[in-house]
Amino acid sequence: MNLPPPDLSRLIDARRTTSEQVDSAVFRRAAARGELDRLRRSIYREPLPSLSELKGKEFHAETRRRYLEQAISVGLTHSGRVIFAGETALAIHGFPLLGGVPSRVELLEPPASGRRRVSDTTVHFDEFREQDVQPWGEFFVTTPARTLADAAKWLPRAKAVSALDFALNADRAEPRQRAVQAEVLDALAASAAVRNRVAAQAAVDFANGASGSVGESVSRVLMDAFGFPVPQLQVRHAARPGGRRWYFTDFEWPEFGLIGEFDGLVKLRQAEFRNGRDAVQVVIDEKLREDFLRSGIRDFVRWDWSYLREPLRLRTLLVAHGLPASRGPRHLGRPW
Known part of the structure; x- marks a missing residue:
């Protein structure tokens, strides 16, 4: 084309x-x-x-x-x-x-x-x-x-x-x-x-088409730099009855009982993610979604762009939620 x-x-x-x-x-x-x-x-x-x-x-x-x-x-x-x-x-x-x-x-x-x-x-x-x-x-x-x-x-x-x-x-x-x-x-x-x-060549091999946004891609790069376990991307879960058919998670570590979500608040700010809903309804639906997903998992963690601009904050956050990092804290400036 x-x-x-x-x-x-x-x-x-x-x-x-x-x-x-x-x-x-x-x-x-x-x-x-x-x-x-x-x-x-x-x-x-x-x-x-x-x-x-x-x-x-x-x-x-x-x-x-x-x-x-x-x-x-x-x-x-x-x-x-x-x-x-x-x-x-x-x-x-x-x-x-x-x-x-x-x-x-x-x-x-x-x-x-x-x-x-x-x-x-x-x-x-x-x-x-x-x-x-x-x-x-x-x-x-x-x-x-x-x-x-x-x-x-x-x-x-x-x-x-x-x-x-x-x-x-x-x-x-x-x-x-x-x-x-x-x-x-x-x-x-x-x-x-x-x-x-x-x-x-390593960057090309690392690329993954399942990544759903630029922020998710940067998150993966930082996770790799700190030596976190490789997450599953866009894992599909059957949704709660009466709602949509499937829920998808940005990151998931089943062996650690952890789901990770990047910048969930974008659903409040951008109309294309609302599907005609107002901000209040989006908050309610997202709470119901998280509660439903928590029923089969131990923990849920969210982060936004501020964590990607200061990578040590993301490392600290993920470690606090039970993910092991094979590489210790080191100075990493904004990765772009």
Whole structure:
């Protein structure tokens, strides 16, 4: 399935619009007066409202759009074939961007290309197969499999695993975003770069399509770092009579009688999780669900993003609920 084409609707390319009546100096003067924003030489955009006015999904969609416009402006002003890669490719494909959009645009070039580095871009010089890239309008972008392989090499483990888990989950990823581990490993093998290859392969092997959210993926990465027992994911339980048919748990350790849930409060904040219910009814239903699940298990533990930003808090929490950690406390900063 093809990628949606680049959205150039808000961009002004002075080189493509200039004529005898309007020359590029007009755009430069407009930018100097604050009537246009200059993204790159000859590429402009009308001033946009502050992001502080946006929240939730609107905020994330707009920040991603502005970043892609930055990437497009790089592509429009580069000569030759432009191949977007790394986190820029993640953004183009619509993969999760843990920690928000990056600040730089990333490109892929063959080792002997001789392309000079530019201050606001990161150019990765590496081998790739033609099957590792696909068209994106007049540009190119690494395929999902190659993008994920590069993420496993270049990004912190939590960022890479959150994207890998997403691509492996057919309920979360669209068909054009999906990849299987064998495809990612093949793309990794095609790369000539050896730096971080062992860690990259380990990240691909660790990925699990049963993970239901970015927060669950980061939780798994931290559990592994501390040496906690490997949890079962999205375990299915018959629901209480009169309700839905099944309950699913984020994490479960049957041998320790423990269920773990990440950020259950999201069900109160986001309409798509409410199924038409108000917040009060969601609280009641969630209490009934937890009571029903507790009837067959010893303990229930919940955490949210604040625990992932301070990993030692998550370790302390899980140990307090009876999970053994094979690796002792150590300083771990925010994992992305």
